[in-house]
Amino acid sequence: MASSSTRAAYVVGTFDTKSRELLYIRQCLEKLGLRVVTVDLSTSGKPSSASVHPREVARHHPVGERAVFTGDRGSAVTGMAIAFEHFTRSRRDMGGMISAGGSGGTSLATPGMRALPVGCPKVMVSTMASGDTRPYVGPSDICMMYSVTDVQGINRISERVLANAAHALAGMIIHPVAESPTVKPALGLTMFGVTTPCVQAVTKRLEDAWDCLVFHATGVGGMSMEKLVESGMLAGVIDVSTTEVADEIVGGVLSAGPTRMDVFARHAVPYVGSCGALDMVNFGAFDTVPERFKSRTLYRHNPSVTLIRTTADECRLIGEFIATKLNAMTGPVRFLMPEGGVSAIDKPGQPFHDPQADRALFAAIEAGFRTGSDRKLIRLPHHINDEAFANALVDAWNEVSRKPASTLRA
Template sequence: MFEFPVAASSERSAYVAGTFDTKGRELSFLRQCIEKLGLRVVTVDLSTSGKPSPASVHPREVARHHPQGESAVFSNDRGSATAAMALAFEAFLATRRDLGGIISAGGSGGTSMATQGMRALPIGVPKMMVSTMASGDTRPYVGPSDICMMYSVTDVQGIHRISERVLANAAHALAGMIAHPPVESTVTKAAIGLTMFGVTTPCVQAVTHRLEEACDCLVFHATGVGGQSMEKLAESGLIAGVIDVSTTEIADEIVGGVLSAGPTRLDVFARHALPYVGSCGALDMVNFGAWDTVPERFKGRRLYRHNPTVTLMRTSADECRAIGEFIAAKLNAMRGPVRFLIPEGGVSAIDRPGQPFHDPEADQQLFASIERAFRSGPDRQLQRLPLHINDEAFAEALVAAWHAVSRTPADARRA
């Protein structure tokens, strides 16, 4: 094992977390690697077996952070016990003021528990997960966070020539991230989030072109995790507001597509009073994989082959009504200034006359349901515009709306 100099810090520690009853040797190896590099280490035991623990933070101390207390964690059912410990670990990490970064190693259960806590940490805090699950679908573990997942190659069981190398690499990576935090960005412009889909690209590109001199425009692909990532940055205080052009993930959540961002989409703006500008981008479609993956119950619907791996389904009038009600309820709960713009001429590139998803009746149900339930106010406005979402004039209206909601009193006096 090689060593390199790392400036130790009395304020920031590397946390090594996991199930010390079954992965004690491997987690202790991680601790030793990091300590040799000069960093202080805090070990956290997530075991639910009740066995004695060698960690500096006992599992019962973690469990006490569960909303129902430690008795909710230590049950006879392994599944409920690990779920409860994951929740307790998430709450536990929120109380730690010396956390400089975190690392874990484990199988499916350990990965699930450790990454739940990691996902709750702000973007930018170093997070490393060595896992047997890292060579498959990692979305349930990583979600919208910046967790680094490293495949363990062998099972996380024992210290041998392969696990030594993999675990040491992970430990050194975490130590490097903690000891050498990223250079502060020289960009001084306010960062804003924008959501884009292929069928709303002209709109978002036009908006970013108009705002790029004044704003640091961060564009997110509205594929489920894209919307979650944008909202994770909002939760972490890393963006000043959003222009949510493409709310299409809500259609997948309501109807059952594969690109849902979950039922909590938009909830962050009920917790944080950030400026919000939104629209109906790509709410005419629900996403599935390749043609033969479309669920049987939808085979008779209006389907469109977007490419060999993506099949789109046109949302019906009833579905559009439900989508609109969902959006209006979320808009009504927002604490900051709100502008929501409705493009009456169509919500995507394939929702206009002559295109496969042109359906004025379904669109009208969407627009009417939003308008009917939306609660307006001095700084909460709904605008219906006789434009297509990809019209230049609609992009200009979105930019004007952003200027209206993001303007500070000082800005207004200078205007």
């Protein structure tokens, strides 16, 4: 990242249709003393008023600008979004980024914003910001601001909203947060409500030596953790709650996608994992549960969340998925299986207690897993929230991270 004296505010968008609004943002930023770079993401071929022409952006596409200016609007927009992501990664004076637009402009600008590291300021003024923003924000820290009116002209509303957005970006660039003085390496952990006691116990034992970053395994949580691994910001992971895999396999609403865990094949960081909350698939309120699941074992976690118990057949598929991912990892691996239950509601007397399904899960992982000198599968008789299981996770982490004995549990 460039120093504060050389960093620029990037104003990006489709200048063929939104030039008045984008230039107004530029004006606000320049009045605050910031150097501004304007970037045009238009695909219409019209003359551009931006300092970076669309063709310059398009040349950053992996196969060149011909992949952007295709003559077909759909493929052109898709190609420009890819090109802009690569363009963003090439900039060395990036202080922050801001854009304004509708659904098309938002889809064009946000891939480039997501390519920026966490902590680099990014603001998206959008007509889409009052709905489901996950497709745009993903695992990033993009600030989405609802435009209220359409992003079309300067009026008494848009003037205030766009100026507020510009001032917000300027504040983040001009007054960056000082780097934390901590010298502790960062450790990622995944937690779900039903694995909270386990993760809290592990964190308590490790927090003196490690900066423990806990991620809520809601789909985007796992993606966020893995984005930090990709960015080199985590020294390793204790992936207690792999529950997002169950949603991916069965079709729940909290999947992190089919690439969950793939980052550890590209980055050889130490990995300790477990089966946290693989007994459940997540849906919204009860009436949103698909009809094909209505006869299954259901649990109303709260008015907004309904859980479905995974079957033995589904657990086999989940286990096969996890074993394949573990086998591809290039760093040291420890994967711990709690035979006493994988969540707070998977134990005797609880609604998701199903030893047969759990055995199918463990057997599938064990059958597919390739052991090695620094790759171990560990079966334990404990419940995932037992203190003994948390201790085992800590022991495994200390082994793979090769930290000094001072990090061991008391």
